[in-house]
Amino acid sequence: MTDLRNFEHWDPGVQAVTQVDGDGGGPGASFDVVVDTPRGGLTLRYITIYCDSPRKAIVEAKSRMFTSIDQIEVSEDSGSTVVTYDAKLDLNGPLRLFDLALRPVFDRIGKRANTGLLRVLDGQPA
Numbered sequence: 001m002t003d004l005r006n007f008e009h010w011d012p013g014v015q016a017v018t019q020v021d022g023d024g025g026g027p028g029a030s031f032d033v034v035v036d037t038p039r040g041g042l043t044l045r046y047i048t049i050y051c052d053s054p055r056k057a058i059v060e061a062k063s064r065m066f067t068s069i070d071q072i073e074v075s076e077d078s079g080s081t082v083v084t085y086d087a088k089l090d091l092n093g094p095l096r097l098f099d100l101a102l103r104p105v106f107d108r109i110g111k112r113a114n115t116g117l118l119r120v121l122d123g124q125p126a
Helices: 002-009 093-121
Strands: 014-021 029-039 040-050 058-063 066-077 080-092
Touching: 002 029, 002 093, 014 040, 040 066, 040 093, 080 093
Parallel strands: none
Antiparallel strands: 014 029, 029 040, 040 058, 058 066, 066 080
């Protein structure tokens, strides 16, 4: 889960991922992630800001328009592996006024990614 090159296998909104720094996931790793937008692909540089592999990672991407802080946690519950992926997307600067209006769009993106992650991990929703 810490190797973001896997994003394109489960997130339908991701077109491509290229590793920029590091070798796989972990401390010091960064990735260029090309995501779908209405105007075509947008490249976001995700930087690993915290990693305790394989249990937890936090990655951050900033663009002129928004900041995404993604927290990935893997734990065990009654013999099953639980993956929690929480992405906090916030518009930057004066655009923050539109955060609430865009929340449904961000939620739809998250739901599509969740469906893909469940498919790849062959998991059950919790």
